[in-house]
Amino acid sequence: MCSRFELNADPGALARRFGLTAPPPWPQASERRPTDAILVIGADGFGLMPWGLAVEWQPAPLINARAETLAAKATFRPLLSGGRVLVLASAWWEWPGRVKTRIAPVDADLLAFAGLSDGRGVVIVTCAPSAGLAAVHDRMPVILPPESGAAWIDGSKPFEAVAPLLRPHAGPFAITAAPRRQPDLFG
DNA sequence: CCAGACGTTGTT
DNA sequence: GTCTGG
DNA sequence: CCAGACGTTGTT
DNA sequence: GTCTGG
Numbered sequence: 173m174c175s176r177f178e179l180n181a182d183p184g185a186l187a188r189r190f191g192l193t194a195p196p197p198w199p200q201a202s203e204r205r206p207t208d209a210i211l212v213i214g215a216d217g218f219g220l221m222p223w224g225l226a227v228e229w230q231p232a233p234l235i236n237a238r239a240e241t242l243a244a245k246a247t248f249r250p251l252l253s254g255g256r257v258l259v260l261a262s263a264w265w266e267w268p269g270r271v272k273t274r275i276a277p278v279d280a281d282l283l284a285f286a287g288l289s290d291g292r293g294v295v296i297v298t299c300a301p302s303a304g305l306a307a308v309h310d311r312m313p314v315i316l317p318p319e320s321g322a323a324w325i326d327g328s329k330p331f332e333a334v335a336p337l338l339r340p341h342a343g344p345f346a347i348t349a350a351p352r353r354q355p356d357l358f359g
Numbered sequence: 360c361c362a363g364a365c366g367t368t369g370t371t
Numbered sequence: 372g373t374c375t376g377g
Numbered sequence: 378c379c380a381g382a383c384g385t386t387g388t389t
Numbered sequence: 390g391t392c393t394g395g
Contacts (some may be wrong), residue, residue, distance in 0.1 A: 178368045272395040
C-alpha cells in the first residue's frame with residue numbers, strides 16, 4: 173500500500189463518530205497523496221498534517237512504516253508512545269497490473285488507519301493483506317476498528333499493549349477498478 | 360506503480 | 372542528524 | 378571509534 | 390523535474 177488514499181465523508185458525521193469537539197479542518201480534495209495535508213486525530217486533538225515524515229538522509233519523506241518492525245527501527249521508536257495517531261480515510265488505492273483500483277469498506281463510511289507522527293508529519297502503518305486483498309497487493313494499511321481507535325492513540329498505554337492491534341483487517345472490502353475517463357468531445 | 364503532461368486565448 | 376554494527 | 382545505514386514499495 | 394491520471 174499506500175501511496176494514495178481518499179477521504180470523502182461528511183465532516184459532521186466524522187466529528188460525531190470520533191467525539192471531536194468541533195468540525196475538523198478538511199482537505200481541499202478527497203484524493204490524498206504523499207506530502208498532502210491529511211486529517212489526523214491524536215491524543216492531543218485533531219488537525220491537518222502533511223503526509224510523510226521528513227528525514228535528513230533522503231529528500232523524499234517516509235510515508236509508510238511496517239508494523240512488523242516498528243519497534244526495531246530507530247526512526248519510528250521515538251514515536252511509539254507519544255506519536256500514535258489515527259489517519260482518517262474512506263478508501264485507498266492500489267495498482268495491481270497498473271490498473272488504478274479502489275478499495276473501500278463494504279460496511280462502513282470511514283476508516284481509521286494507524287499512523288505515527290512526530291508532530292510535523294505522519295506515516296501510515298502497513299501490515300500483511302487480509303485474505304480478501306491478497307490478490308490486490310501484498311501490503312495494506314492497518315485499519316483500526318472503532319473500538320480500538322481510542323486505545324491506539326492513548327499515549328499512557330505502552331506500545332507493547334497496543335501492538336496486537338496492528339493486524340490485517342478482514343473487511344469485507346469492495347474492490348473496484350477506477351473507470352477510465354470518458355473520451356471527451358472529438359476523442 | 361507507470362505514463363504522460365507540463366499552457367493560453369478564445370471557441371464549437 | 373543519529374543509530375547500528377564491527 | 379569510525380563507517381555505514383537509516384524507510385517502503387516494488388524492482389534492477 | 391514534478392505533477393496528474395489511471
